[in-house]
Amino acid sequence: MKSKNAFSIKIRIYDILIFVFLVWIFVISAFSYQTPSFVRIERPPDIAEEADEPPAVFPHLFHQEMFYCYVCHPTTFRYGRSVMTHNDFDRGKFCGACHNGKISMSIDDMDCEVCHH
Numbered sequence: 678m679k680s681k682n683a684f685s686i687k688i689r690i691y692d693i694l695i696f697v698f699l700v701w702i703f704v705i706s707a708f709s710y711q712t713p714s715f716v717r718i719e720r721p722p723d724i725a726e727e728a729d730e731p732p733a734v735f736p737h738l739f740h741q742e743m744f745y746c747y748v749c750h751p752t753t754f755r756y757g758r759s760v761m762t763h764n765d766f767d768r769g770k771f772c773g774a775c776h777n778g779k780i781s782m783s784i785d786d787m788d789c790e791v792c793h794h
Contacts, residue, residue, distance in 0.1 A: 715734050715736055716737045718732055718761055734793075735792075753775075
């Protein structure tokens with residue numbers, strides 16, 4: 678009888694430890710979500726007034742769910758504001774580093790409204 682009680686106490690302790698660990702993981706991961714859900718990509722001032730469509734809006738939270746931060750930061754995007762043009766994109770910079778038709782869908786496969794909305 679003693680061993681059965683000792684066994685059930687060990688299971689309860691493990692259950693509590695697992696629960697505390699999962700709560701700790703949730704709290705730690707919640708801090709990483711203190712980033713914006715969407716990021717507006719600014720244009721250089723010399724072409725901003727000439728543009729026909731609104732600036733691109735980057736779905737940051739979607740990409741954060743799919744990848745780790747270090748996949749893009751600080752190599753592809755520096756932290757903070759990013760200024761880019763379609764020429765940058767076409768040369769494989771910024772979003773064009775992945776959206777090139779090899780890693781992910783190409784800009785040629787998308788409607789303008791996907792980014793410019």
